[in-house]
Amino acid sequence: xxxxxxxxxxxxxxxxxxxxxxxxxxxxxxxxxxxxxxxxxxxxxxxxxxxxxxxxxxxxxxxxxxxxxxxxxxxxxxxxxxxxxxxxxxxxxxxxxxxxxxxxxxxxxxxxxxxxxxxxxxxxxxxxxxxxxxxxxxxxxxxxxxxxxxxxxxxxxxxxxxxxxxxxxxxxxxxxxxxxxxxxxxxxxxxxxxxxxxxxxxxxxxxxxxxxxxxxxxxxxxxxxxxxxxxxxxxxxxxxxxxxxxxxxxxxxxxxxxxxxxxxxxxxxxxxxxxxxxxxxxxxxxxxxxxxxxxxxxxxxxxxxxxxxxxxxxxxxxxxxx
Amino acid sequence: xxxxxxxxxxxxxxxxxxxxxxxxxxxxxxxxxxxxxxxxxxxxxxxxxxxxxxxxxxxxxxxxxxxxxxxxxxxxxxxxxxxxxxxxxxxxxxxxxxxxxxxxxxxxxxxxxxxxxxxxxxxxxxxxxxxxxxxxxxxxxxxxxxxxxxxxxxxxxxxxxxxxxxxxxxxxxxxxxxxxxxxxxxxxxxxxxxxxxxxxxxxxxxxxxxxxxxxxxxxxxxxxxxxxxxxxxxxxxxxxxxxxxxxxxxxxxxxxxxxxx
Amino acid sequence: xxxxxxxxxxxxxxxxxxxxxxxxxxxxxxxxxxxxxxxxxxxxxxxxxxxxxxxxxxxxxxxxxxxxxxxxxxxxxxxxxxxxxxxxxxxxxxxxxxxxxxxxxxxxxxxxxxxxxxxxxxxxxxxxxxxxxxxxxxxxxxxxxxxxxxxxxxxxxxxxxxxxxxxxxxxxxxxxxxxxxxxxxxxxxxxxxxxxxxxxxxxxxxxxxxxxxxxxxxxxxxxxxxxxxxxxxxxxxxxxxxxxxxxxxxxxxxxxxxx
Ligand SMILES: Nc1ncnc2c1ncn2[C@@H]1O[C@H](COP(=O)(O)OP(=O)(O)O)[C@@H](O)[C@H]1O
Ligand SMILES: [Mg+2]
Numbered sequence: 001x002x003x004x005x006x007x008x009x010x011x012x013x014x015x016x017x018x019x020x021x022x023x024x025x026x027x028x029x030x031x032x033x034x035x036x037x038x039x040x041x042x043x044x045x046x047x048x049x050x051x052x053x054x055x056x057x058x059x060x061x062x063x064x065x066x067x068x069x070x071x072x073x074x075x076x077x078x079x080x081x082x083x084x085x086x087x088x089x090x091x092x093x094x095x096x097x098x099x100x101x102x103x104x105x106x107x108x109x110x111x112x113x114x115x116x117x118x119x120x121x122x123x124x125x126x127x128x129x130x131x132x133x134x135x136x137x138x139x140x141x142x143x144x145x146x147x148x149x150x151x152x153x154x155x156x157x158x159x160x161x162x163x164x165x166x167x168x169x170x171x172x173x174x175x176x177x178x179x180x181x182x183x184x185x186x187x188x189x190x191x192x193x194x195x196x197x198x199x200x201x202x203x204x205x206x207x208x209x210x211x212x213x214x215x216x217x218x219x220x221x222x223x224x225x226x227x228x229x230x231x232x233x234x235x236x237x238x239x240x241x242x243x244x245x246x247x248x249x250x251x252x253x254x255x256x257x258x259x260x261x262x263x264x265x266x267x268x269x270x271x272x273x274x275x276x277x278x279x280x281x282x283x284x285x286x287x288x289x290x291x292x293x294x295x296x297x298x299x300x301x302x303x304x305x306x307x308x309x310x311x312x313x314x315x316x317x318x319x320x321x322x
Numbered sequence: 323x324x325x326x327x328x329x330x331x332x333x334x335x336x337x338x339x340x341x342x343x344x345x346x347x348x349x350x351x352x353x354x355x356x357x358x359x360x361x362x363x364x365x366x367x368x369x370x371x372x373x374x375x376x377x378x379x380x381x382x383x384x385x386x387x388x389x390x391x392x393x394x395x396x397x398x399x400x401x402x403x404x405x406x407x408x409x410x411x412x413x414x415x416x417x418x419x420x421x422x423x424x425x426x427x428x429x430x431x432x433x434x435x436x437x438x439x440x441x442x443x444x445x446x447x448x449x450x451x452x453x454x455x456x457x458x459x460x461x462x463x464x465x466x467x468x469x470x471x472x473x474x475x476x477x478x479x480x481x482x483x484x485x486x487x488x489x490x491x492x493x494x495x496x497x498x499x500x501x502x503x504x505x506x507x508x509x510x511x512x513x514x515x516x517x518x519x520x521x522x523x524x525x526x527x528x529x530x531x532x533x534x535x536x537x538x539x540x541x542x543x544x545x546x547x548x549x550x551x552x553x554x555x556x557x558x559x560x561x562x563x564x565x566x567x568x569x570x571x572x573x574x575x576x577x578x579x580x581x582x583x
Numbered sequence: 584x585x586x587x588x589x590x591x592x593x594x595x596x597x598x599x600x601x602x603x604x605x606x607x608x609x610x611x612x613x614x615x616x617x618x619x620x621x622x623x624x625x626x627x628x629x630x631x632x633x634x635x636x637x638x639x640x641x642x643x644x645x646x647x648x649x650x651x652x653x654x655x656x657x658x659x660x661x662x663x664x665x666x667x668x669x670x671x672x673x674x675x676x677x678x679x680x681x682x683x684x685x686x687x688x689x690x691x692x693x694x695x696x697x698x699x700x701x702x703x704x705x706x707x708x709x710x711x712x713x714x715x716x717x718x719x720x721x722x723x724x725x726x727x728x729x730x731x732x733x734x735x736x737x738x739x740x741x742x743x744x745x746x747x748x749x750x751x752x753x754x755x756x757x758x759x760x761x762x763x764x765x766x767x768x769x770x771x772x773x774x775x776x777x778x779x780x781x782x783x784x785x786x787x788x789x790x791x792x793x794x795x796x797x798x799x800x801x802x803x804x805x806x807x808x809x810x811x812x813x814x815x816x817x818x819x820x821x822x823x824x825x826x827x828x829x830x831x832x833x834x835x836x837x838x839x840x841x842x
Binding site for chain 2: 620
């Protein structure tokens, strides 16, 4: 049975741009998105900033209404049955905010336990349990203002788990956390998945999605451009090869010339400090390295290599392909 | 010529910094509604107690309220300078100091003057008091001198506030003290002696007395002493304030006690 | 959720927000000192008349109205503050009724206003020598709490109505003294211009204060308390309605998380 069903959901925003406040502009944040998530799955929404991940999460947690389409969480409609959903889902977002800095972690949890209607008798035990789960036990009496980024984030998750929701929404939980903190966070999330929670995770880190998610939907400009297990997504590009060249001062027409080569699937360019990284994804056995080098004649090539594609390449092709 | 330029340019920059964060949504409530409310409140308290006249309270509170924009404005000018890390430069620059200080505080004073005159006119109209142009002109002069006095005090409060790291609170407390002892609402005989004495050495008391006297139809001749006293107080506080700011700056340089730079 | 649970929610939320408010000592002190300046000025004016009754009339009113200074300057910014903390969305996303969550925060703010009441009472007792000896102490205390509570309800309405207004602290400040004047705390309502009086009758603190004065004089206060209850309930209902409307509009127009 699907725990979450999203069918043809869209959401737009109206913004007034700076000085011309009388001009209303419409932003399509989510366009005609459909997917479903089964019980116990960890589902990743992957995409660059502004792709619409948060907007989808907010619609599913009933904070925003879809402008078109419909969605159900645990069988309840997000537009007309917000109360039912709010009782049964946990919502956690990344970043510094969302906690009362002047209170201790314990007080923060007490407060939200009340807001979520955790029975008075069960509270003490439940709070101790979630603190233990996110490895904050022993530090719960300290004020949150003294917490590190990673500790805050784990406290956030503890807060989201207070009422033991079967469904958990995690919106970019690892944003701004150092690598060690992020690894601990991933451990916490996968422990929750093992405990049978249905988890919706948004991120723009590939490896995070790869490690944690059973299935991933890749978003670009509000639309899902690919969906499947990490292995599926990798296999979409695994048949080909990736030619990666580090060059200096790439001529403007080089990209166009490479794109015209037979067997080229996509070309992307990333700017480094003083060099540019050119990624060319090719069809299987195209053997294009020499021809690509030919297109780059006159450019200083620092290195050029051919390798097998990774999930990151799949992602780059899907969201950043030119 | 150079002094004049410093005065104008310095003033303009300050004005912009001061009013950058000020929108009509803040201006109207805090500079128009609040003073009017204070004027009406105390005028009715006066009526209820059967003490003094409406004019007494309208003039007193209209002039006294200018203390808020003056104190806060001067303080935020100095803080704004600190935020822009230029206070040290300003204080150390060889530009003629008096011109600089007056230039910086001129917009604050004009603002205070406008607030007071508005309160005076609007309060009179609401309470059905006559507004005569000639009287208003003389009252405006008295208000201008009072505003000068408050701004001088504002410099002192800015210097102290800078040390305490909270400027708004000090300004607010000073506003309350001025409300009590300037005689804006409490008739002089009813004021406890020590409050009255404090009032004599703070801005506003003399200015308010002068404004009341001209509002009652008195000529400019009768209030010369009060106006001079008020102006002298302003000058004294202003000079003390600038001195304190300089001292703070020098200490911060040698001890690193204050991040002025 | 059951009534017991909701009550517990209000109590816990009130306690924790009060704890947070106490963490900034400076604000707490200012909240007492600021209205005390106005109260003292008013009392000095009344003392000048030499009329003891007038003085104790003003002292009673001044004590009660100081709460409003804390509420008006603080309550209007509650949603803004929650938004800055990033907790506003969490309050909305929680199953607890949003109005109740906000109301309990307003109650915490109102409670800190109570310190000003106590301070003003002590001040008028020891500086002005006003002995408040209400004829009916218990009903007097009841009416006092009722009046303070109605200020809380006004603050609640202000808090939810001002959610879109950025400069809300200025608005709160501008509403401070008008209520000092309008509700019969320092000036009898009968003395106000006739066009202003209906406005006073529409404000619950007016009836609360009448009840306080009735209890002080040993007259029946139940009619006033009835009017107080009716008008307070009307304001509370209006605030709940406004909160619901604001939430609905926020879901539609995405205005909650805007910083
Ligand atoms: N409250 C809002 N008002 C106007 N535009 C918004 C609002 N929230 C998000 N957007 C816009 O919608 C798009 C999608 O945003 P979001 O869902 O936050 O993306 P993501 O979480 O993937 O970074 C972006 O272009 C963003 O600027
Ligand atoms: Mg996002």
